[in-house]
Amino acid sequence: MAKSPIHTLGQEIGLFLEQAMLPVFQSVADTNGFYLDFVGKDRPARKGKKVKWEDIYGSSHDLDFLIEKNGSDTNMGQPVAIIEAAWRRYTKHSKNKAQEIQAAVLPIADKYSHLKPFLGAVIAGDFTAPSLKQLNASGFNIIYFNYANVVKVFLKFGVDIYFDEDTEDDDGWKKLEAFRKLTSSKKDAVTTELLNLHEKEINSFTSKLKEALDRQIKQIFISPLFGENYSFTDMTNAKKFIYDYNSEPNNEELTFAKYQIVIHYTNGDKLEGSFRSKDRAISFLNSVLH
DNA sequence: AGCTGGTAAACTTAACCTTG
DNA sequence: CAAGGTTAAGTTTACCAGCT
Numbered sequence: 001m002a003k004s005p006i007h008t009l010g011q012e013i014g015l016f017l018e019q020a021m022l023p024v025f026q027s028v029a030d031t032n033g034f035y036l037d038f039v040g041k042d043r044p045a046r047k048g049k050k051v052k053w054e055d056i057y058g059s060s061h062d063l064d065f066l067i068e069k070n071g072s073d074t075n076m077g078q079p080v081a082i083i084e085a086a087w088r089r090y091t092k093h094s095k096n097k098a099q100e101i102q103a104a105v106l107p108i109a110d111k112y113s114h115l116k117p118f119l120g121a122v123i124a125g126d127f128t129a130p131s132l133k134q135l136n137a138s139g140f141n142i143i144y145f146n147y148a149n150v151v152k153v154f155l156k157f158g159v160d161i162y163f164d165e166d167t168e169d170d171d172g173w174k175k176l177e178a179f180r181k182l183t184s185s186k187k188d189a190v191t192t193e194l195l196n197l198h199e200k201e202i203n204s205f206t207s208k209l210k211e212a213l214d215r216q217i218k219q220i221f222i223s224p225l226f227g228e229n230y231s232f233t234d235m236t237n238a239k240k241f242i243y244d245y246n247s248e249p250n251n252e253e254l255t256f257a258k259y260q261i262v263i264h265y266t267n268g269d270k271l272e273g274s275f276r277s278k279d280r281a282i283s284f285l286n287s288v289l290h
Numbered sequence: 291a292g293c294t295g296g297t298a299a300a301c302t303t304a305a306c307c308t309t310g
Numbered sequence: 311c312a313a314g315g316t317t318a319a320g321t322t323t324a325c326c327a328g329c330t
Binding site: 011047048049050062091094095096128130131 | 315316317318323324325
């Protein structure tokens with residue numbers, strides 16, 4: 001495939017939006033006493049420019065924004081918020097991207113489930129409702145800059161970035177050139193305008209982020225469970241056991257099974273775990289941020 | 291310092307599937 | 311059956327690690 005100006009333009013718009021969001025997340029991290037890491041940042045604590053984290057299956061993924069507790073330029077902290085940014089020009093690619101984000105972020109969140117990290121996605125371009133819903137339903141908070149608004153704001157500052165599948169390369173090169181010629185002060189103006197246009201969305205996103213960063217433990221439930229384990233090889237007998245089981249308290253001597261622990265946070269987050277030994281239960285409680 | 295191979299992200303293209 | 315959404319496969323770019 002020959003070099004496509006439209007392809008490049010899409011990438012650069014994506015990059016621009018990422019940079020537009022940076023100060024927003026930086027100020028939330030700063031005011032709440034957390035450390036923000038992002039792609040491109042020079043940080044001695046890790047190698048290179050990428051924010052690379054390993055997931056629960058041992059695969060690694062590059063992330064866009066990551067907020068850490070106890071992190072610094074020289075020390076890696078604990079991941080408490082993961083935020084991805086993505087641009088897609090056409091709805092037909094949006095489902096795909098939503099799934100990519102899930103596939104990268106959720107397994108990392110699983111690895112750090114004891115921290116219950118905040119999940120966010122800054123989505124821009126054309127996304128279908130099912131794509132957004134899918135992200136939402138799997139725990140992501142979303143900011144969505146739709147294509148029309150992005151085009152509108154750039155146009156207001158003299159650059160027409162509109163393109164589609166019929167845009168000729170000649171035309172595309174001109175658009176790319178015009179986009180690249182934007183002075184940094186004009187870029188700042190575009191950013192401000194775009195953020196204003198989506199002010200409500202951004203405010204509700206950042207306030208949820210703040211709540212998550214500031215959350216306190218509200219209650220810790222511990223249920224020690226007693227009883228035997230029963231095993232079955234077929235469904236019929238398994239169901240029969242439940243029908244026939246006497247759930248009334250009885251005098252039968254019961255052996256200890258496990259601790260069931262549920263932690264409720266002030267922002268509605270919930271953390272659960274079950275542990276067979278005292279040590280495991282205690283180390284779980286130690287690993288939880290409080 | 292430059293080469294090479296590997297991994298991942300961003301994006302395009304095209305075929306396939308659903309729906310009105 | 312046309313339009314639009316979903317899925318699969320392929321290209322380009324960037325970065326990194328190991329080697330020379």
